[in-house]
Amino acid sequence: MNDAPPRDFIRQIIFEDLESGKHDEIVTRFPPEPNGYLHVGHVMSICLNFGVGQENHGRTFLRFDDTNPGKEKEEYVRAIERDVHWLGFDWEDRLTHASDYFGQIYDAAEKLIELGVAYVDSLSADEIREHRGTLTKPGMNSPYRDRPVDENLDLLRRMRAGEFEDGEHVLRAKIDMASPNMNLRDPALYRIRHIEHQRTGNKWCIYPMYDFAHTLSDAFEGITHSLCTLEFEDHRPLYDWFLDQLEPPHRPRQIEFSRLNLAYTITSKRKLNMLIDGDVVSGWNDPRMPTIAGMRRRGYPAAAMRDFVKRGGVTKKDKLIEMGVLENCVREQLGESAERRMAVLRPLKVVLTNYPEDQVEMVQAINHPNNPELGTRDMPFSREVLIERDDFLEEAPRKFFRLKPGGEVRLRFGYIIKCEEVIKNDAGDIVELRCSYDPDTRSGTGTSDKKVKGTIHWVSAAHAVPASVRLYDRLFTVPDPNSVDDFMSVLNPESLETVTAMLEPALQQLAGGEAVQFERLGYFCADSEEHTADALVINRIVTLRDSWAKIEAAAMRLEGKPPNAVVRK
């Protein structure tokens, strides 16, 4: 990985602000609303905000935007804290909540009234909507717009005191009902909500709206650069309006960037919830979910996530990034760190007819081909071994380097074997292979210079340990499920396949969450929730790159056959 600091447009602005002396210290914040789990999109915001803080020796706040009680839960705040930590960032003592500032925000509301730029409106929600106009038609002033300051103050205080029902009144900024920017058509500042807040309990029955609370929270914390996504671009004039009216000691600047969309996934909370409610996935941390919790459970390393986001860059252009980029980051991380092991996902029995019945010998396997320091381990080798079903083909194309009738192949770290006989059941399915082995070809002995094209993985039948292995694939069949009317109609029915695999004995010791490479198959990790020493449960993180699959698919295309006819999964 390269460590050169990125120079996107936001970092350029920050650099200039430091150079010019506009700021001595950079202060940023990551401000999630605790109403759901964090997802890939948030990873970008987290890395940007905390990254910019770190790079400039500044400070970054983790602030919960908890201004809408009823939709927010403690469960989510704990999950968010865990996710941000897991990604490798530390807010130290800067964990805050918009609700920490409810008192100050309220004071600011009274000040706006005194300034004559806010008023209590007694129109109903429907009437307010009707008065707002449309994108092309200007709105109309509320009949309550010119209430005197004293009356506004009195009404707001009584709203706060709980004298009114939900929806009876609302505090609004007095800006311009004819503004082409809808956000400036007298936006609501405070609404009445007789509902208990997860942190402030029943102390308040009026709660500030996002724009008001967010701007002020930024100002109170001395945020210098308030980084958010593009959809808030239209809110910036309002953000600045608050600052102009209230003139707080610190004046933050809002800068917007485009959000990161991952192909073949969705991130809308509503839709993610539908997947859970519809039992398409097992929960927020299902390994197929694009949530941080899901990706963590899937086995994606935090470093890979950070690298992924870094490769995407920070711009204002809408992006839909290919899965391959993420997968490549994951492979790159794991390729270096994960130890290698052997496992057979779909076993086919192979009997070595000339190998002594009761003999078991230990062969030495390397834990990492590019890093000898990771050492070796011994694997039992015996007369009956299990190989991958699709490493044998009865009628193999010429470029098939694996086992075929009469053909030879090397059992990795073991011997070269030759297929002598194919055993089938009555239905014609291949159930067993009879092979001979060449005693002179044991790995590492150098007693034979025989060379074969292919090397396959295997496991000793008598010593193998069974495990439930989940093979994950993308959740959707189209790159942009969001652009489809009914996203549930493009679900990938094969996003999860569970097989009973046979693992080499050393895998018995795999710890929950630990990742290894199953040679020739991919990276796998023990499930952090369901895996135990007695019942192994393993997730496939990502497959290895598979150029054979490509050759095969290309051949299929040439012959005009459907691409999935023989492709293995």
Next chain:
RNA sequence: UGGGGCGUAGCCAAGUGGUAAGGCAUCGGGUUUUGAUCCCGUGUACCGCAGGUUCGAAUCCUGCCGCCCCAGCCA
């Protein structure tokens, strides 16, 4: 059809008037007891289109086209 953004190769992305970096993907080739890794090589990008300014434009001007966001007492 009001306002705000965005448009550089399949996907990202540098570039800020001097003649188009890089990554991923693709396609070749080499090494390899993982068809992995690693290493080499591989793209006619009419810089959305059309005009204009200039000795010179992806960069400046004008017009057009396409895509995204905004009419919550959500964030």
